[in-house]
Amino acid sequence: MDLINVKEALEIVLTHSQNFGIEEVDFLNASGRVLRERIFADRDFPPFDRVSMDGIAISSEAFNNGQRTFKIEGIQAAGSPQLTLQNSKNCIEAMTGAVLPKNTDAVIQYELLTIENGTANVNLEAVKSFQNIHLKGTDKKQGDLLINENTLISPAEIGIFATVGKTTVKVAKQPKVMVVSTGNELVEVGEIPADHQIRRSNVFTLVSLLEKLQIKAETLHVLDDKKVLLTKIDSLFNNYDVLIFSGAVSKGKFDFIPEVLDQLGVKKLFHEVKQRPGKPFWFGKKVYTERSRSEKTIFAFPGNPVSTFVNCLKYFYPWQYKSVGLNFENKQQAILSEDFYFKPELTYFLQVKLNQVEGKLMATPISGKGSGDLANLADADAFLELPDNRSNFIKGEVFPVIIYRQ
Amino acid sequence: MDLINVKEALEIVLTHSQNFGIEEVDFLNASGRVLRERIFADRDFPPFDRVSMDGIAISSEAFNNGQRTFKIEGIQAAGSPQLTLQNSKNCIEAMTGAVLPKNTDAVIQYELLTIENGTANVNLEAVKSFQNIHLKGTDKKQGDLLINENTLISPAEIGIFATVGKTTVKVAKQPKVMVVSTGNELVEVGEIPADHQIRRSNVFTLVSLLEKLQIKAETLHVLDDKKVLLTKIDSLFNNYDVLIFSGAVSKGKFDFIPEVLDQLGVKKLFHEVKQRPGKPFWFGKKVYTERSRSEKTIFAFPGNPVSTFVNCLKYFYPWQYKSVGLNFENKQQAILSEDFYFKPELTYFLQVKLNQVEGKLMATPISGKGSGDLANLADADAFLELPDNRSNFIKGEVFPVIIYRQ
Numbered sequence: 153m154d155l156i157n158v159k160e161a162l163e164i165v166l167t168h169s170q171n172f173g174i175e176e177v178d179f180l181n182a183s184g185r186v187l188r189e190r191i192f193a194d195r196d197f198p199p200f201d202r203v204s205m206d207g208i209a210i211s212s213e214a215f216n217n218g219q220r221t222f223k224i225e226g227i228q229a230a231g232s233p234q235l236t237l238q239n240s241k242n243c244i245e246a247m248t249g250a251v252l253p254k255n256t257d258a259v260i261q262y263e264l265l266t267i268e269n270g271t272a273n274v275n276l277e278a279v280k281s282f283q284n285i286h287l288k289g290t291d292k293k294q295g296d297l298l299i300n301e302n303t304l305i306s307p308a309e310i311g312i313f314a315t316v317g318k319t320t321v322k323v324a325k326q327p328k329v330m331v332v333s334t335g336n337e338l339v340e341v342g343e344i345p346a347d348h349q350i351r352r353s354n355v356f357t358l359v360s361l362l363e364k365l366q367i368k369a370e371t372l373h374v375l376d377d378k379k380v381l382l383t384k385i386d387s388l389f390n391n392y393d394v395l396i397f398s399g400a401v402s403k404g405k406f407d408f409i410p411e412v413l414d415q416l417g418v419k420k421l422f423h424e425v426k427q428r429p430g431k432p433f434w435f436g437k438k439v440y441t442e443r444s445r446s447e448k449t450i451f452a453f454p455g456n457p458v459s460t461f462v463n464c465l466k467y468f469y470p471w472q473y474k475s476v477g478l479n480f481e482n483k484q485q486a487i488l489s490e491d492f493y494f495k496p497e498l499t500y501f502l503q504v505k506l507n508q509v510e511g512k513l514m515a516t517p518i519s520g521k522g523s524g525d526l527a528n529l530a531d532a533d534a535f536l537e538l539p540d541n542r543s544n545f546i547k548g549e550v551f552p553v554i555i556y557r558q
Numbered sequence: 559m560d561l562i563n564v565k566e567a568l569e570i571v572l573t574h575s576q577n578f579g580i581e582e583v584d585f586l587n588a589s590g591r592v593l594r595e596r597i598f599a600d601r602d603f604p605p606f607d608r609v610s611m612d613g614i615a616i617s618s619e620a621f622n623n624g625q626r627t628f629k630i631e632g633i634q635a636a637g638s639p640q641l642t643l644q645n646s647k648n649c650i651e652a653m654t655g656a657v658l659p660k661n662t663d664a665v666i667q668y669e670l671l672t673i674e675n676g677t678a679n680v681n682l683e684a685v686k687s688f689q690n691i692h693l694k695g696t697d698k699k700q701g702d703l704l705i706n707e708n709t710l711i712s713p714a715e716i717g718i719f720a721t722v723g724k725t726t727v728k729v730a731k732q733p734k735v736m737v738v739s740t741g742n743e744l745v746e747v748g749e750i751p752a753d754h755q756i757r758r759s760n761v762f763t764l765v766s767l768l769e770k771l772q773i774k775a776e777t778l779h780v781l782d783d784k785k786v787l788l789t790k791i792d793s794l795f796n797n798y799d800v801l802i803f804s805g806a807v808s809k810g811k812f813d814f815i816p817e818v819l820d821q822l823g824v825k826k827l828f829h830e831v832k833q834r835p836g837k838p839f840w841f842g843k844k845v846y847t848e849r850s851r852s853e854k855t856i857f858a859f860p861g862n863p864v865s866t867f868v869n870c871l872k873y874f875y876p877w878q879y880k881s882v883g884l885n886f887e888n889k890q891q892a893i894l895s896e897d898f899y900f901k902p903e904l905t906y907f908l909q910v911k912l913n914q915v916e917g918k919l920m921a922t923p924i925s926g927k928g929s930g931d932l933a934n935l936a937d938a939d940a941f942l943e944l945p946d947n948r949s950n951f952i953k954g955e956v957f958p959v960i961i962y963r964q
Contacts, residue, residue: 179747183766197933200753206810229782229812231742233754247810249743249861251754262809291931298933306963307770308935311763311863314747315756315932336637337655341585341720347606348639348657350721357717360589364713376635403668404612404653406635455655457717487917510956511893513917525697526721527603527704529714550916557712 157540158466158499161425161433165467168421168437168449169474172325172393179313182305184366185323186476191299191309194316196289201252203228205284207265208272209246209256211237215279222272228253243272252285259284302477324476327393327449329369331358332385334400334409335455336376353526354398354453354460361464361556365472369396376406386416389438389448396468399455402432409452410434418450426540427499430459433467457526462501462535465554486515486536486553492545494538501535503528506555515553533557563946564872564905567831567839571873574827574843574855575880578731578799585719588711590772591729592882597705597715600722602695607658609634611690614671614678615652615662617643621685628678634659649678658691665690708883730882733799733855735768735775737761738791740806740815741861742782759932760804760859760866767870767962771878775802782812792822795844795854802874805861808838815858816840824856832946833905836865839873863932868907868941871960892921892942892959898951900944907941909934912961921959939963 156164174188203209210222222243228235230249237244237255244253252259258279266273292298298312305323313321338352339345355371362369370392374384388395400409401423410423418436425433434452451468453460473480486506494500504515515536518528534555538545545551562570580594609615616628628649634641636655643650643661650659658665664685672679698704704718711729719727744758745751761777768775776798780790794801806815807829816829824844831839840858857874859866879886892912900906910921921942924934940961944951951957 180762180765183769193933195751197931199751199756206808206813227811229742230810231744231755231782233752245811247812248808249741249756249805292933299936303936304964307763307766308867308932308938308962310766311759311867311932312936314759314762315863317747317750317757319748335655336635338637341723342725344723345605346639349637350605350655351723353717353720356586356720357713359586360713360716363589376637399655402612402654404636405633405651406653407612457721461714461717484914485917508890508919511891511919513914513919525603526714526717527599527698530705530709530718556714558710 155424155426156422157426158537161422161435162467162470164421165435165471166474169471170327170393170447170449171477172327172475174322175325176320176322179310179318179321182313182321182323183307183310185305186478187299187303187305187309187321188301188324188477189322190297190301191312191316191318191321193292193294193296193298195294197291198286198288200234201288202286203246203248203250203252203259203284204286205259205261206248207246207259207261207284208243209237209253209259210243210279211240211256212258212279212281214241215258215274220274222274224267224270224272257281257285302479304478304480326367327472327475328391329362329367329394329396330388330392331355331362331369331371331396331398332388333371333373333398334376334381336406338373354455354457357457357461358396358398358464361461365469367472376400376408378408378412381408381412382415385412389416392448393446394449394451396464397450397452398460401434401452401454413450413452418448426497427501428496429456429501430454430463430466431498433463435467458503458529461529461556462554465535465556466501482552482554484553484555485550486513486534488536488545488547488549488551489514489516491547492517492538493543494545495543497540499540500538501554502538503532504534504536504553505531506533506553513553515551561830561832562828563832564943567828567841568873568876570827571841571877572880575877576733576799576853576855577883578733578881580728581731582726582728585716585724585727588719588727588729589713589716591711592884593705593709593711593715593727594707594730594883595728596703596707597718597722597724597727599698599700599702599704601700603697603721604692604694606640607694608692609652609654609656609658609665609690610692611665611667612654613652613665613667613690614649615643615659615665616649616685617646617662618664618685618687620647621664621680626680628680630673630676630678663687663691708885710884732773733878733881734797735773735800735802736794736798737764737768737775737777737802737804738794739777739779739804740782740787742812744779760861760863763863763867764802764804764870767867771875773878782806782814784814784818787814787818788821791818795822799852799854801854801856802870803856803858804866807840807858807860819856819858824854832903833907834902835862835907836860836869836872837904839869841873864909864935867935868960871941871962872907888958888960890959890961891956892919892940894942894951894953894955894957895920895922897953898923898944899949900951901949903946905946906944907960908944909938910940910942910959911937912939912959919959921957
C-alpha cells in the first residue's frame with residue numbers, strides 16, 4: 153500500500169476539523185482567542201470634532217480678516233461639555249482630546265502663540281479651516297465594521313473592544329484535549345530513571361505547544377497493556393473532544409494504540425505519512441450514532457520527541473485554527489542558506505536556525521542525529537519543509553517553513 | 559532645545575533597564591519566561607544504546623558469517639532491563655525505545671523479516687554494525703550544556719526540562735507594573751459615554767501588550783487633579799517597580815504628569831522624541847538614597863491610542879527584554895511595497911500590513927488618519943520605522959519593522 157504524502161495527510165486532517173461552539177468571555181481575557189462576532193463602531197470616531205493639539209480655538213474667519221490677537225474667553229478641557237465662543241473675535245484655550253468649542257473651526261498650538269494678560273498673540277501667516285482638529289467620524293462612522301468575525305484577537309483588538317464598550321466578547325470555544333503518554337520505559341519528571349528508563353517529556357511539550365493556542369490540555373499516562381488501554385481510553389471519550397497520543401503507533405509488539413482505537417470504534421483515517429521525522433502518525437475519528445454525542449478526534453503521534461513536536465505543529469495547529477474558524481494558512485517560507493542532501497522519498501522536516509537579512513528569512517540547517525534528538529529543538533527555531541520528490545536542495549531555494557520560536 | 563531622536567531615546571531607555579532578581583517556578587509554567595540558570599544533561603542522551611526500529615537484535619558477526627535464520631530467544635521491550643543474548647547465533651526481538659540487548663550490535667526491522675515458528679528469516683544482503691541503534695551519548699554527553707542562561711523558554715525547552723528532571727527552573731522575576739490612565743474625558747468600558755467623553759481603552763491595550771511578555775499589570779485611573787495625582791502616584795512607588803502612564807504628558811493645561819513626577823523626585827531622562835506618532839513620550843527614573851529601596855522606572859506615554867501602542871512596543875518591550883536578561887535586539891526588517899512620502903523631520907512609524915512572498919517580508923502602508931486612529935491597528939500588522947532624515951521612501955527599500963501580530 154502506498155503511504156499518503158504530507159499534503160494529503162494535512163487535507164484529511166483539515167477535512168475533519170470541528171466547530172466546538174461559541175462562548176462569551178471578558179474582553180480582557182480574549183487575547184489569543186478567535187472572535188466569533190463582528191465588532192461595529194457604536195458611535196462616530198472621533199465621536200465629536202476633537203482638538204488634536206493643545207492651544208487656542210478660534211474662528212478662522214476672524215484670523216482671515218487680519219486679526220492676530222485673541223482675548224481668551226475660557227478653557228475647553230478634555231472631558232468637559234462643549235463650550236461656546238461668545239464673541240467670534242475671541243478665543244478659547246482648548247486641550248488635546250477636548251470637544252472643539254462651538255463657533256470655532258481652527259486650533260493654533262501653544263508653540264505658535266504668546267499669551268499675556270489673558271490675550272493670545274498669534275505668530276502665524278495663515279490658518280486653515282479645521283487645522284489641528286480631528287473631525288467627527290473621519291476615522292469611522294457609527295455602524296462601521298471595526299473587526300471582522302474569525303479574527304485572532306491581539307492587544308490591538310482588546311483596545312477596540314474597550315473603545316466600543318464591549319465588556320464581553322463572543323469567541324470560539326476551545327476543544328477539551330487530553331494528552332496521553334504510553335510506554336513502560338517512562339518515569340515521572342521528578343523521578344530518577346533506572347538505566348533502561350527515561351522521563352516523560354513529550355506530554356509536557358505538547359501541553360506547552362497547546363497552551364500557545366490557548367488550550368489548557370490535561371495529561372495522563374497509561375501503561376502498555378491492551379486491557380488497561382481499552383478501559384482508560386474508552387472513559388476518556390466521555391470527557392474530551394480530542395485525544396492526543398504520543399507513542400505506541402509503530403510496528404512494535406507493544407504498539408497497541410491503533411488496535412485499541414480500532415476496537416473502541418475509532419475510524420482510522422490514515423496511518424503513516426511519507427515524512428521524516430513523524431512517519432508513523434495515526435489519525436482517526438470516533439463518530440457516534442447518537443446525535444447528542446459529538447465526534448472525537450484522535451491524533452496519535454509517534455513517540456520520539458521531534459516527531460511529536462513537528463506533527464503537532466504541522467497537523468494539530470492547522471486543525472485547531474480551522475476548528476475555531478481562523479482563516480489561517482501557513483504561507484511562511486524561508487530561503488535555504490546552504491546546500492542540503494536528503495535521499496529518501498519522504499518530506500523532510502529539516503531543523504533550521506532562522507535569521508533575517510534585509511527582510512529575507514534565511515534558514516540554516518543544524519546538524520541533528522535524527523528524530524530522537526530533543527536537545528536540537530533548543531538549538532533550532534523552525535522546520536524547513538523539503539519536498540519528497542527530490543534529493544538535492546540548493547542554497548537560495550525557497551521552501552515552506554514552520555516556525556516555533558520568535 | 560533639540561529633541562532627541564528615536565535611537566538616542568531607545569539607548570537611554572535601555573541604559574536604565576533593571577534586574578528584578580530570580581525566582582523558581584514549576585517547569586510547566588515557565589513558557590515565555592527567561593531562564594536564569596544553565597541546563598545540563600543529567601546523563602548521556604540517549605542514556606543507553608537505544609533501539610530505533612522495531613525488529614530483531616542480532617550479532618552482526620553471525621550475519622556476516624552467512625547466517626540468515628535466527629531463533630528468537632525473547633523480547634526486549636522498551637522500559638525493561640537489558641536482556642542478554644545467550645547464544646550469539648540467536649536473536650532477540652527488540653522494540654523502539656528499548657535497551658539494545660547485550661551481545662547484539664545490529665537491529666533488523668520487521669519490514670525485512672519473516673517470522674515463523676519462533677524463527678526470524680532475514681531477507682537482506684548486508685548488515686552494518688549498529689544499524690537502527692541510537693548509540694548512548696551520541697546526542698549529548700552527561701554534563702553537556704543543553705540550554706544556556708537567558709534563553710526565552712518555549713515548548714522545546716519545556717520538553718528538555720522534563721527530560722533532565724527539572725521540575726522547577728530559575729527564571730527572571732518580572733517587574734510589578736501599574737498602568738495609570740488620566741484624563742477627565744474617560745469613562746469605564748461598561749459605561750455609556752456622554753457626547754464629550756470616551757471610554758478608557760489604552761490601559762487595557764497596555765495590559766494586553768504586557769501580558770504577551772508574561773507581565774500581569776494592574777490598572778488605575780486618576781483624575782486630572784494635581785493634588786490627587788501627587789498623592790496617588792506617591793503611594794504607587796511603595797508597591798510597583800514600573801509605572802506606565804497614558805496621557806497628560808503634552809503641553810495642555812491639565813497635562814500634570816511631568817510636573818507631578820518632578821515634584822515626587824522622579825528624574826526626567828527625556829521628554830519628547832523626534833517621532834510620529836508618540837512624540838510627547840516622557841521617560842524618567844526615581845532613585846532612592848536608602849539602599850534598601852529599589853529604583854522605579856516611569857514610562858509616560860502620550861494618550862492617543864496609536865502613540866501609546868507604538869511606544870510600548872518600541873521602548874517598553876526592549877527595556878523589559880534587557881531587564882530580564884534576554885539578549886534580544888529587534889533586527890526584523892521589511893521591504894516597502896510602494897512609494898511613501900512623509901515630510902516632517904521625525905521618525906515615522908508607518909502602519910503597515912505584512913505579507914511574506916517567497917521568504918521576503920513585504921510591508922504595505924495602510925492609510926491612516928493620524929495617531930488617534932485606533933481602529934487602524936486592527937487593519938495593520940506592524941509599524942515600519944522610516945528614518946527622520948528623508949522624506950521620500952521608495953518601493954523596494956528595506957526598513958526596520960515592529961511586528962505586533964503573527
